[in-house]
Amino acid sequence: MVPKHTDFRRSFLHSRQWVFLSVLTSAPPRGAFSVIQQFLWRIFHSGLSLPLGAGISRPENRRLMHPCRMLLLFGCLLLSPQVTAGGERYNFNIPPGSASQALQRFALQADVQLLYPSEEVKTIRVPGLKGRFTTREGIRRLLLGTPLVVVSTEQDNLVIRRNDNNRRGNTMSDHNPGQNRISTFSKNLLAVLVAAVASGSHAQDDSDTQARGSVLMEEVVVTARKKAVGESIQDTAIAITAFDERQFKAVFADDLADLGNLAPNVEMKQAGQVGVQNFTIRGMGVSGTTPSDSPAVGVFQNGVFWGTNYGSLLDTFDIESVEILRGPQGTLFGRNVTGGAVVVRTKRPGDEFDMAAEVLVGDYGRRDYSVAVEGPLTDTLSGRFVVLDRNLDGYFDNIFTGDDYGESDTTLLRGTLVWQVTDNFDATLILEDYDEDGNSIAAVGIEVPGNLPYTEVGFRQPDDWWDIRLDNPGTAENEVESAVLEMNWDLGHGVLTSITGYRAVEVNHNTDFDASEFSGFNRSLWMDQDQFSEEIRYASTFSDTLEFTLGAYYFEQEQDYREGRDINQNANVFAAGSFLDQSSWALFGELDYTITPEWVLTVGGRYTSETIKAQTVPFGTCPLDPTIPDPFRIRDLSLPCDLGPTGDEDWGDFSPKLGLTWTPDDQNLVYGSVTKGFRSGGFSMRGNNLLPPFDAEEVTAYEIGYKGDLIDRRLRLNIALFYNDYQDLQRTSLVPTGDGTGVTQSTGNAAEATVQGAEVEVTLQAADNLVFTLGYGYTDASFDEYRGFDVTGDGVPDPQLARNLDFTRVPENTASASVNYSMGLGALGDLDFRAAISYTDEVYFDDRNTILEPSYSTWDASVTYHDPTDHWSVALFGKNLGEEEYAYWGTSLGALGQNRFVGAPRTVGLRVSYDY
Known part of the structure; x- marks a missing residue:
């Protein structure tokens, strides 16, 4: 007699293979970085895809059916940035403000149900959201930089809770607590499949259960373009390198000079006087220490431009973020940023x-x-x-x-x-x-x-x-x-x-x-x-x-x-x-x-x-008393x-800018x-x-x-x-x-x-x-x-x-x-x-x-x-x-x-x- 859990596992796999077959039988993948995915897609649509069908009934071939299914399914899903949970995209226009109001607008604009504790979110501000995204990508971007995390995505429901220990940005955890009867094998398989489908989220874990030592690719939020909301560094159409407090600590940085080696074409050194910055970006800097010399790399702290290089070699203690912008930034930052900011x-x-x-x-x-x-x-x-x-x-x-x-x-x-x-x-x-x-x-x-x-x-x-x-x-x-x-x-x-x-x-x-x-x-x-x-x-x-x-x-x-000069004692x-x-x-x-x-x-x-x-x-013309x-x-x-x-x-002077950005996908x-x-x-x-x-x-x-x-x-x-x-x-x-x-x-x-x-x-x-x-x-x-x-x-x-x-x-x-x-x-x-x-x-x-x-x-x-x-x-x-x-x-x-x-x-x- 076959154990019940084995019957369920076979039923589970069989019931889901057509869901993923519909994904694989869609249009072939495109993009410069989809070569492996295209290869697997062509295998599936060639004669080699027969193990997934019903035409093979011999026992020796039937044993190959599930491994072949899993290989192709996992290969295409793990390499597919297009296959995401909630694949339909919605137009979002949510201004920055309270999280409670923003979540209500998100639910209306995406036609989803949001479950969250109102008392815990009423004092939180979100950066807002504007653009065309999937539900999953949109909620992730909306909650960037806040202690709110998505802990469940069941059908059309998003469950959100507060986690103040979340130090790595917004994490998303996908689990299905109602499926207790699923065997251990099926649970693990389901978790992998959901994680593969939800590739729009780079951090799919609950920060309570994940080991603290896990290093994840982070979404870095920057404010360099002075927009109404912060934006991901990967959505910013300028050359920029950003650091946060965790990275300062990781490199044991004392001041801005310790960050210069971490960004390409950037030299952030001290000049010939203590505390005087000599920053050079893309070949542009100041060669002297005269305080009246206008800098070529502007330093801005909390939105304020420092007018002299003296005292601008800032300490990194208690700093939340540093953004190094390469190239002229005259439109938004003004004069004296010909090298960068x-x-x-x-x-x-x-x-x-x-x-x-x-x-x-x-x-x-x-x-x-x-x-x-x-x-x-x-x-x-x-x-x-x-x-x-x-x-x-x-x-x-x-x-x-x-x-x-x-x-x-x-x-x-x-x-x-x-x-x-x-x-x-x-x-x-x-x-x-x-x-x-x-x-x-x-x-x-x-x-x-x-x-x-x-x-x-x-x-x-x-x-x-x-x-x-x-x-x-x-x-x-x-x-x-x-x-x-x-x-x-x-x-x-x-x-x-x-x-x-x-x-x-x-x-x-x-x-x-x-x-x-x-x-x-x-x-x-x-x-x-x-x-x-x-x-x-x-x-x-x-x-x-x-x-x-x-x-x-x-x-x-x-x-x-x-300036004084003492010559010969x-x-x-x-x-x-x-x-x-x-x-x-x-x-x-x-x-x-x-x-x-x-x-x-x-x-x-x-x-x-x-x-x-x-x-x-x-x-x-001004001799002074040497005593x-x-x-x-x-x-x-x-x-x-x-x-x-x-x-x-x-x-x-007038400083114009003209730019064009192409975003084929997320x-x-x-x-x-x-x-x-x-x-x-x-x-x-x-x-x-x-x-x-x-x-x-x-x-x-x-x-x-x-x-x-x-x-x-x-x-x-x-x-x-x-x-x-x-x-x-x-x-x-x-x-x-x-x-x-x-x-x-x-x-x-x-x-x-x-x-x-x-x-x-x-x-x-x-x-x-x-x-x-x-x-x-x-x-x-x-x-x-x-x-x-x-x-x-x-x-x-x-x-x-x-x-x-x-x-x-x-x-x-x-x-x-x-x-x-x-x-x-x-x-x-x-x-x-x-x-x-x-x-x-x-x-x-x-x-x-x-x-x-x-x-x-x-x-x-x-x-x-x-x-x-x-x-x-x-x-x-x-x-x-x-x-x-x-x-x-x-x-x-x-x-x-x-x-x-x-x-x-x-x-x-x-x-x-x-x-x-």
């Missing part, structure tokens, strides 16, 4: 009490302590307060004094209040104070053959890059205070947003610039910057075919900059200064028009007007000084765009005279790209090709003074250039707990024309030689790779392992191409233990484990040689984290 968002408080604490200890005296507390203060007001104390004794041994060098003490305080005034209006206030004190940046002296050898005066070049010989300990003090007020008013048909920002930066630096134990050249600087900005924008999902963003922007800043002490007053306003807009469900046209533009007023104090310690003696220019001339200039996107952008004009603020103003630097950028989630969303492939045409490129060089007595630094529109290249980003989820990543960037940057530049130093410009020079700090090739593996330990918890390597091609640090930094690679590794409750974690990590010697900045000291500012040696540390 770095968009940073800090964490917001939730509506339940939470507390987290972390301690990190490492070599070289590394000690970090941080605490974060958040929760509701009233029914409508919630708050978050964080404290960070970061300490380092320094990576360098000063052989001359016997002391450690590179000490740094950092304190960060941030408070955030979110007031949900009504269901449709909220206000967020963010106050921040950042203080950094310690030694100035460490310079390593490098002898150059043919130059004056330091050895003749007793100088000894260190054998180790982290052994230095400096007579001046140097100081570095950076203080940044900021306030941001963001208000959002959901009008139903769109969201009106206001972002008001204020920032104050004060910097005091004193650096042993000659990189020796002799008082040859010490440089001091003091800078005070205040800025205010306001952006008002309206983002609307106007209809099924039209969504747009319109806005107005205002910005103003004042800079007071002083204070025998010659003098200072210079500059004053800058800048204001700018803009009107902008961008719209997406859906031509067909697959084709979207993007049109945008921004008009910007700005005014700059400037004045300089020439070097040598006053640096840098305080250069703060007050009350001594008799010769003030230089003043300048006043206005500029106006897994593939192809886009192309033409964009114009500009970098502000200005004055040469560091020379002996206020030279004539230089005009804006302009770029026309062409880009095509592809984004795909392939092989059942286990392989993510993003590719971008770009071609940038630069006009009136700004370059700084030495030019003769007006009286012919010497030379002075001058910035001018000296060049035309072409920058082209390619970027590839790959993420492969080889298993649920094993993920590989790969990034590669190629940049070909060349001058088409370079006017007025003295290449050889003989005082005669040579345009022919100049046009063959390489760009400074632009590697031709960059690459990174990582492997991430999670291992479950059952009731003991789990372990996460990570190993990564990054490669940077050779670069020149100076315009004349005399300071060459060879190519280098660094690799990191870590292992992290998580306890079973996921409250505690302990991580052991190491950076630059090969102890690669490399520099990120270098300058020429003329006849004395060169200096280098070098990266950290091998470092190891232990981090203990607790999350309430």
Whole structure:
């Protein structure tokens, strides 16, 4: 007698084979990545499909029937992105707002029943949903970034519940609790078949039952296009790399510089001063440290543009996300983003009490302590307060004094209040104070053959890059205070947003610039910057075919900059200064028009007007008392000084954008765009005279790209090709003074250039707990024309030689790779392992191409233990484990040689984290 469960299994398989046969007998699969699927489809429709029919009755062939069925069914289903639960697509138009209202609209627009606890969702906001999706894909996108998860999809019913422990975005679990009579084999088969059919969901698990160590391909939500709702990074028709807090922790990032190696064609390094960013994207950056120089890569924190590179090397503590946008972003972000933009968002408080604490200890005296507390203060007001104390004794041994060098003490305080005034209006206030004190940046002296050898005066070049010989300990003090007020008013048909920002930066630096134990050249600087900005924008999902963003922007800043130079043990002490007053306003807009469900046209533009007023104090006209310690003696220019001339200039520029996006299905996107952008004009603020103003630097950028989630969303492939045409490129060089007595630094529109290249980003989820990543960037940057530049130093410009020079700090090739593996330990918890390597091609640090930094690679590794409750974690990590010697900045000291500012040696540390 045949067991009953065997009869049911046969009945189960037989009753379902025709469902899947109807799938297999549909039109053949299409798409560039469906080769295997097409092969299986053709097998099914050829003579080899006979085992699935009734024509084979012989026992020896009947035994082959079920394996052949299963092979073909599983092959086609697992490789089919088109076969999804709820295959019919619906047009959704759901504005951002409360989850309760959004779910009701979703149920009406998709004609489905939603089951959810109303009390648990009434305080949750969803980003909204616009577009044409299946029911399953639509609900997943609607709930992105919220604690709501779909735990059941039975026929036309969606069961939704709240899960605050869900840290990996929205997960979807498919189960059928009513089928208790199904055998274990049939249950497993049903689970696999449903998971295969529902390939539109990349994370098909219940976060309560899934091992915490499982690594899933995540849906990353970005806000780079300032739409009414956040959107998946794979739906964003620009080249963008995004990171969240979990990724910061995985790479043990301290500041933005630690993320630069993870994005192709991106260099995010510190400049020749502590806390000063020198970011380069697709060949565009700033080569100096003059605070009045307009950046080519804009940094935006909580929607506010930072007007100077000083104080913009932001700490990653308490950061919710970082989005690196490659290429000009002038339409939505304005001026000074010709290379790209770095968009940073800090964490917001939730509506339940939470507390987290972390301690990190490492070599070289590394000690970090941080605490974060958040929760509701009233029914409508919630708050978050964080404290960070970061300490380092320094990576360098000063052989001359016997002391450690590179000490740094950092304190960060941030408070955030979110007031949900009504269901449709909220206000967020963010106050921040950042203080950094310690030694100035460490310079390593490098002898150059043919130059004056330091050895003749007793100088000894260190054998180790982290052994230095400096007579001046140097100081570095950076203080940044900021306030941001963001208000959002959901009008139903769109969201009106206001972002008001204020920032104050004060910097005091004193650096042993000659990189020796002799008082040859010490440089001091003091800078005070205040800025205010306001952006008002309206983002609307106007209809099924039209969504747009319109806005107005205002910005103003004042800079007071002083620089002192001590030559020959204070025998010659003098200072210079500059004053800058800048204001700018803009009107902008961008719209997406859906031509067909697959084709979207993007049109945008921004008009910007700005005014700059400037004045300089020439070097040598303001001698200072050498008995006053640096840098305080250069703060007050009350001594008799010769003030230089003043300048006043206005500029106006229009930056348009035209783009076209093709989305053949939910897994593939192809886009192309033409964009114009500009970098502000200005004055040469560091020379002996206020030279004539230089005009804006302009770029026309062409880009095509592809984004795909392939092989059942286990392989993510993003590719971008770009071609940038630069006009009136700004370059700084030495030019003769007006009286012919010497030379002075001058910035001018000296060049035309072409920058082209390619970027590839790959993420492969080889298993649920094993993920590989790969990034590669190629940049070909060349001058088409370079006017007025003295290449050889003989005082005669040579345009022919100049046009063959390489760009400074632009590697031709960059690459990174990582492997991430999670291992479950059952009731003991789990372990996460990570190993990564990054490669940077050779670069020149100076315009004349005399300071060459060879190519280098660094690799990191870590292992992290998580306890079973996921409250505690302990991580052991190491950076630059090969102890690669490399520099990120270098300058020429003329006849004395060169200096280098070098990266950290091998470092190891232990981090203990607790999350309430």
